[in-house]
Amino acid sequence: MSESAAIWVDISTLVPWDENPRINHAVISKVAESIRRFGFASPIIARKADNMIIAGHTRFAAAQELGLDRIPVRFMDLDPADAKLLALADNKIAEFADWDHDALKNILKEVSEDDLPIIGFDDFTNGDFFDLDFDENPMGEIEDKSQESTKTSVYKIEIPNDFEQIMDFKQALTSLVQRFNLHYFVS
Known part of the structure; x- marks a missing residue:
């Protein structure tokens, strides 16, 4: 690992990734409040070659909202393809937790x-x-509704209406998806 730790740089030298697929407008003010209260807990990650932001677009926008001149940045020596992969991984992988x-x-x-x-x-x-009471398997057993014995099964899952049941449902569904490496669609 030859990359250095974060350094403080002029915010105007950074270039947001113009292909960033993450929509973050709704949380910028929340992140700004967090930065105001705690400071920068995580630096922006940017490409060394062109100062393009790889990770931290919301923190960058929050810093702009706060009127900050300098922010912490960790520069990485990545080619454009790996920078895109890291940008996507930075946002997606945490969703599996x-x-x-x-x-x-x-x-x-x-x-x-x-x-x-x-x-x-x-x-x-x-x-x-x-x-809320989060039990181990709030949905109970799921009945297999597939018509034939193949690798593809179809399940009908009724989504609950109240908050407690939705939280239990989300936990159970996430567990099933991870446990069985399931792929699903909503119809």
Whole structure:
């Protein structure tokens, strides 16, 4: 690893990736508030050759919103193809992680309700999250509705209406998708 740690650079020298497929407008102000409160916990990642941002477009936009002149950047010596792959991986891989809901509830109970929006948990300011009970398999057994014995199976899954059931459903569906390497579509 020959790349250096982050250095502080003039924000105007960075070039956003014009093909960035991530839509982040709705969270820029939340990230700006986090930066205002905690500073930069993670630097921007940029290509050494052309200062193109690889990872951290939302942090970059939040820094602009805050009127910052200098931000921390880690420059990497990557070709354009690898830069694109890293940019996609930086956004996508974290989506596969799940929460330990009991541990999360315990931590969030210690957080001031005023701080919940700053850390991205503003949906839980009414306290309902703490009453949720996440059991191991809230959906029960899934009945196989396939018509023939092939590698393809079709399942009908009814999506619940209330918040608690949706959270349980999401956890169970995520577990199934990961456990069986499932591919799915919604019709």
